[in-house]
Amino acid sequence: xxxxxxxxxxxxxxxxxxxxxxxxxxxxxxxxxxxxxxxxxxxxxxxxxxxxxxxxxxxxxxxxxxxxxxxxxxxxxxxxxxxxxxxxxxxxxxxxxxxxxxxxxxxxxxxxxxxxxxxxxxxxxxxxxxxxxxxxxxxxxxxxxxxxxxxxxxxxxxxxxxxxxxxxxxxxxxxxxxxxxxxxxxxxxxxxxxxxxxxxxxxxxxxxxxxxxxxxxxxxxxxxxxxxxxxxxxxxxxxxxxxxxxxxxxxxxxxxxxxxxxxxxxxxxxxxxxxxxxxxxxxxxxxxxxxxxxxxxxxxxxxxxxxxxxxxxxxxxxxxxxxxxxxxxxxxxxxxxxxxxxxxxxxxxxxxxxxxxxxxxxxxxxxxxxxxxxxxxxxxxxxxxxxxxxxxxxxxxxxxxxxxxxxxxxxxxxxxxxxxxxxxxxxxxxxxxxxxxxxxxxxxxxxxxxxxxxxxxxxxxxxxxxxxxxxxxxxxxxxxxxxxxxxxxxxxxxxxxxxxxxx
Amino acid sequence: xxxxxxxxxxxxxxxxxxxxxxxxxxxxxxxxxxxxxxxxxxxxxxxxxxxxxxxxxxxxxxxxxxxxxxxxxxxxxxxxxxxxxxxxxxxxxxxxxxxxxxxxxxxxxxxxxxxxxxxxxxxxxxxxxxxxxxxxxxxxxxxxxxxxxxxxxxxxxxxxxxxxxxxxxxxxxxxxxxxxxxxxxx
Amino acid sequence: xxxxxxxxxxxxxxxxxxxxxxxxxxxxxxxxxxxxxxxxxxxxxxxxxxxxxxxxxxxxxxxxxxxxxxxxxxxxxxxxxxxxxxxxxxxxxxxxxxxxxxxxxxxxxxxxxxxxxxx
Numbered sequence: 001x002x003x004x005x006x007x008x009x010x011x012x013x014x015x016x017x018x019x020x021x022x023x024x025x026x027x028x029x030x031x032x033x034x035x036x037x038x039x040x041x042x043x044x045x046x047x048x049x050x051x052x053x054x055x056x057x058x059x060x061x062x063x064x065x066x067x068x069x070x071x072x073x074x075x076x077x078x079x080x081x082x083x084x085x086x087x088x089x090x091x092x093x094x095x096x097x098x099x100x101x102x103x104x105x106x107x108x109x110x111x112x113x114x115x116x117x118x119x120x121x122x123x124x125x126x127x128x129x130x131x132x133x134x135x136x137x138x139x140x141x142x143x144x145x146x147x148x149x150x151x152x153x154x155x156x157x158x159x160x161x162x163x164x165x166x167x168x169x170x171x172x173x174x175x176x177x178x179x180x181x182x183x184x185x186x187x188x189x190x191x192x193x194x195x196x197x198x199x200x201x202x203x204x205x206x207x208x209x210x211x212x213x214x215x216x217x218x219x220x221x222x223x224x225x226x227x228x229x230x231x232x233x234x235x236x237x238x239x240x241x242x243x244x245x246x247x248x249x250x251x252x253x254x255x256x257x258x259x260x261x262x263x264x265x266x267x268x269x270x271x272x273x274x275x276x277x278x279x280x281x282x283x284x285x286x287x288x289x290x291x292x293x294x295x296x297x298x299x300x301x302x303x304x305x306x307x308x309x310x311x312x313x314x315x316x317x318x319x320x321x322x323x324x325x326x327x328x329x330x331x332x333x334x335x336x337x338x339x340x341x342x343x344x345x346x347x348x349x350x351x352x353x354x355x356x357x358x359x360x361x362x363x364x365x366x367x368x369x370x371x372x373x374x375x376x377x378x379x380x381x382x383x384x385x386x387x388x389x390x391x392x393x394x395x396x397x398x399x400x401x402x403x404x405x406x407x408x409x410x411x412x413x414x415x416x417x418x419x420x421x422x423x424x425x426x427x428x429x430x431x432x433x434x435x436x437x438x439x440x441x442x443x444x445x446x447x448x449x450x451x452x453x454x455x456x457x458x459x460x461x462x463x464x465x466x467x468x469x470x471x472x473x474x475x476x477x478x479x480x481x482x483x484x485x486x487x488x489x490x491x492x493x494x495x496x497x498x499x500x501x502x503x
Numbered sequence: 504x505x506x507x508x509x510x511x512x513x514x515x516x517x518x519x520x521x522x523x524x525x526x527x528x529x530x531x532x533x534x535x536x537x538x539x540x541x542x543x544x545x546x547x548x549x550x551x552x553x554x555x556x557x558x559x560x561x562x563x564x565x566x567x568x569x570x571x572x573x574x575x576x577x578x579x580x581x582x583x584x585x586x587x588x589x590x591x592x593x594x595x596x597x598x599x600x601x602x603x604x605x606x607x608x609x610x611x612x613x614x615x616x617x618x619x620x621x622x623x624x625x626x627x628x629x630x631x632x633x634x635x636x637x638x639x640x641x642x643x644x645x646x647x648x649x650x651x652x653x654x655x656x657x658x659x660x661x662x663x664x665x666x667x668x669x670x671x672x673x674x675x676x677x678x679x680x681x682x683x684x685x686x687x688x689x
Numbered sequence: 690x691x692x693x694x695x696x697x698x699x700x701x702x703x704x705x706x707x708x709x710x711x712x713x714x715x716x717x718x719x720x721x722x723x724x725x726x727x728x729x730x731x732x733x734x735x736x737x738x739x740x741x742x743x744x745x746x747x748x749x750x751x752x753x754x755x756x757x758x759x760x761x762x763x764x765x766x767x768x769x770x771x772x773x774x775x776x777x778x779x780x781x782x783x784x785x786x787x788x789x790x791x792x793x794x795x796x797x798x799x800x801x802x803x804x805x806x807x808x
Contacts, residue, residue, distance in 0.1 A: 569757055659769075660783055682755070
């Protein structure tokens with residue numbers, strides 16, 4: 001599909017429409033405006049993300065059913081990105097996460113009196129970066145996407161820049177993030193030096209060529225070192241153990257809707273990039289990197305769940321829980337490297353969709369409890385919630401059951417798919433660890449339930465107010481978690497469209 | 504030639520070490536500067552004159568100034584009192600070494616059965632390979648007549664058109680973020 | 690070839706050598722008499738009683754960041770400028786899109802007063 005062809009523009013419509021919206025928000029936020037006008041930018045962001053969500057679904061449907069791939073070319077040859085089923089499925093997840101985040105932000109920004117247009121501008125450009133990460137088929141394109149996303153999220157993490165924890169968390173995130181970006185480029189340069197290309201398809205061919213002619217020894221040290229260094233930087237971005245240290249501080253310090261966003265969308269983007277690089281570019285080396293990533297998956301599931309048990313701050317607890325969930329998704333990635341089928345990739349995509357709903361829902365409850373002078377993120381804030389607002393307490397139970405992977409919630413189905421794909425690839429150790437750590441996770445999820453049901457809340461505490469946008473988003477997440485769990489077939493079919501180009 | 508190459512590499516490596524190990528931030532900055540110049544000479548030796556010029560302009564000219572401003576913004580006294588090494592570093596170093604050896608072992612003693620891809624779209628059949636080779640030959644012929652920046656332009660505005668446009672968004676976000684975080688009132 | 694950069698290399702060598710050379714010459718010829726008065730930072734004027742203020746305004750940093758971004762932008766434009774006849778209309782439109790986005794950034798910095806000095 002050459003650049004000047006109309007179809008090219010239609011396939012890339014999510015990207016350019018999003019950039020247009022972002023630039024619009026940028027220009028609007030440059031003007032001096034009242035709080036009402038800034039709120040209007042929020043409404044426009046809502047509209048913009050909704051439009052882009054529809055465009056993502058449309059472009060996915062437009063891809064031919066057999067291939068799910070459209071080749072994009074520039075003036076002469078490749079332009080470093082593709083539109084395939086995989087990229088469109090992931091873009092849908094990012095935009096969905098951003099849309100729910102915008103809905104949830106209204107109450108937070110009202111209470112903190114922190115309305116700015118920039119908030120939505122950064123959110124928009126962060127999602128654009130993620131889209132590049134999902135579509136890129138070339139290590140440099142992927143890097144540009146990664147940096148665009150990362151810079152936006154650094155600023156969002158420091159958004160409450162008058163509050164010390166926010167700045168502290170964002171600084172840690174920024175320093176480690178900049179370091180890992182450097183590592184990514186270092187790894188890329190080693191790989192380029194060894195293979196003479198940064199295109200994933202060509203790297204794959206070069207690797208197959210070497211393995212066919214010289215065996216494993218011909219892979220060579222620079223290439224192997226490059227791959228390991230590259231994966232370290234991506235493991236950092238996805239917050240996997242042992243590269244997760246920034247997560248709890250950054251999540252606790254950031255504004256709650258941003259924490260919710262960070263735990264869902266950038267994580268999904270990092271997984272999109274991991275899948276693309278490992279399963280397309282480095283598939284011939286799968287025996288090597290699956291071993292490495294299995295180790296990381298075991299560590300992540302174990303440490304994420306154990307550390308989450310010790311937390312009294314719900315945001316911190318959810319931060320560790322999000323580390324553990326990334327570990328579950330990593331099992332799907334390892335399975336995708338071990339088996340020929342597309343099951344592992346579909347399982348990861350489905351899991352990340354479900355995770356977006358349930359995790360955003362859980363963070364939404366924290367936002368619901370937020371009031372002036374309190375972030376609502378302590379365990380004690382949940383005390384006796386069943387008496388104060390029974391509906392919200394029931395919703396929280398939905399999300400927690402889903403996060404814990406209890407049927408009939410969506411999280412159960414998501415874990416089941418990961419489970420199946422791992423069994424299919426005969427990763428029995430990972431299956432056992434996944435099952436055991438899931439049981440451990442129930443402890444800390446039920447701790448919140450215990451606080452909501454069995455603890456007495458402080459007397460004459462007013463019932464928290466949600467406000468309409470937050471209420472809608474919570475209702476949407478709740479319905480989705482229940483609906484996907486009870487009737488998952490269409491959603492599973494949707495995720496199975498995540499076919500990687502060149503896989 | 505080889506000796507010059509070794510000396511240059513050694514100089515760059517020493518400068519890089521100097522950046523990390525120097526006690527005073529100003530010394531770090533100066534070794535960084537020398538390192539940048541060394542890398543620029545490396546680019547010149549690789550016949551990438553444009554990149555060498557960019558290296559001097561952006562890194563030695565821009566980034567280093569930023570770095571110096573950064574030093575002046577920080578509290579020197581607090582920096583001096585901060586311990587720059589930790590006892591933890593040693594076990595971590597050993598751990599990294601062990602992991603590295605384990606990875607190397609795994610790499611060389613795994614059973615590789617390369618799978619043929621079903622549809623590798625980038626380069627699938629022989630005709631495409633031929634077309635690619637033709638194009639590369641053409642480019643090489645054209646390159647003999649083009650100057651260095653012109654060849655960069657060909658790649659940047661042809662093959663890398665999309666990352667190039669995405670880079671403009673990246674730069675936009677960079678300006679936006681800096682202004683947003685540094686201004687007192689927004 | 691690298692040898693065509695020999696003149697530049699020689700210039701660079703001379704420039705680098707001048708620093709230790711002048712220092713050595715100064716050390717060689719100056720009278721070396723040290724006493725308490727000579728070792729003071731200023732030989733005349735008011736004696737310093739505390740270190741000069743170490744920190745500078747964050748505004749310098751902001752200006753430097755904005756400068757750097759537009760520096761990089763210029764570098765992106767240079768290859769286009771030397772090859773715009775070969776890149777044609779397509780390349781022109783590409784550059785216009787690039788410039789439009791950076792112009793938006795410039796407008797933002799301008800309206801937010803990032804380029805204005807404030808106390």
